Amino acid sequence: MLYLIGLGLRGDDIPYSGIKALKKCSKVYCEVYTNLPGIEKKKLESILGKKINFLERKDVEEKDFIVEEAEKENIGFLVSGDPLAATTHIDLVLRAKKRNIDVKIIHASSIFSAVSETGLQLYKFGKTVSIVYPEEKFFPKSFYDTIISNKERGLHTLLLLDIKAENKRYMNPNEAFEILETVDKNKIIKKVIVVSRLGRDDQKIIYGDINELKSCSYGDPPHCIILPGELHFLEEEFLNYFKVKK
């Protein structure tokens, strides 16, 4: 049996049900590349009362030892956020299913619902987009079509910022603004919300014009950006608590 257990947003947001499941596991792995750890190994081990084997992305993507072991015993696999929010883990589950291994997912908090902390209503979000680091000969712009299409329908857009954990590169909001401004020739993007370190004790939510927000510093990742669509008056009222100080 393979238990895929979410650590949630900040690492110690692991659900009680997940801690219980881990007690049944003979081995525990952890992989946190899609997010920042924000977890000290020792602290997590003391919460869980288990030794944890930390893995790198390639151990999960390119190797099969996790599913091989889960064929014989209960294996716990800890993942930041909600386990299947990232595609890699869907692939892992698929490999387990192909071997007829039972998989139990224990869901945890995720940026996809936690952005509700801005006061924006989740059912008014359109398709999510990712902004990736442009490469020398490749500057992807398709995310902009999604932003425009959401905007035309009055919907909010969640922008996930690129993470290149292997190079310790985490796109910060100012880098994202630069990319946005390169593609947004007609300056359609005006209001912006920056959400930093959501769920952590030092989280920050800042709302304002993109020009005002460009001069802010945002500290450590992870960050994401929301482009608000049409605002209900309650959403507007809530957002005002996060207005950038001039």
Next chain:
Amino acid sequence: MLYLIGLGLRGDDIPYSGIKALKKCSKVYCEVYTNLPGIEKKKLESILGKKINFLERKDVEEKDFIVEEAEKENIGFLVSGDPLAATTHIDLVLRAKKRNIDVKIIHASSIFSAVSETGLQLYKFGKTVSIVYPEEKFFPKSFYDTIISNKERGLHTLLLLDIKAENKRYMNPNEAFEILETVDKNKIIKKVIVVSRLGRDDQKIIYGDINELKSCSYGDPPHCIILPGELHFLEEEFLNYFKVKK
């Protein structure tokens, strides 16, 4: 200080960080009307080591005692799912903010990210819709425009089904299919995924043609429905594990 703490999908999915926060609270309330409890009071009290005061929806929406008490002491307020996924709790936070009360949200698992368990990629979901029980002189159909608009863009649609907890009415998938078929004259909706009791030990995910799924029985709530958009081959492969048995 007001701690708004998510219980997650199944009630004992409360995050470890939430259990820690509760230790600082002199009083704990719980309100579960937007979801089914799935929590026995006694079990939860023994997990948390605290007495819990269960509330009804109107206690939260129409009365101010929670924020009044949070002005003077640490109050814990437990909510099913992720606390701000439902609008009522946004309103509660807003009332606290107006009184300058600090609010700490502790996020937990939510249907909005847990639907990833179907293998569908979260960033390919369009706007979420709710299907409500039609009333004698009011048959809301606007949700159908959203379904069509998502479909045209190749996006998946999450359909939340109506809950009238005060009357113990929880819309089941077959009731939802009937409403869908009333508005979908041209039979545009074909493939459907029904997700029942997600995250719980008796969860069910069933995928197939709407006509096949109409004859299934789905057991106890909560349920939701997903209308898949264009499927990536990995999504298709994953969904095949949930195909309805003929």
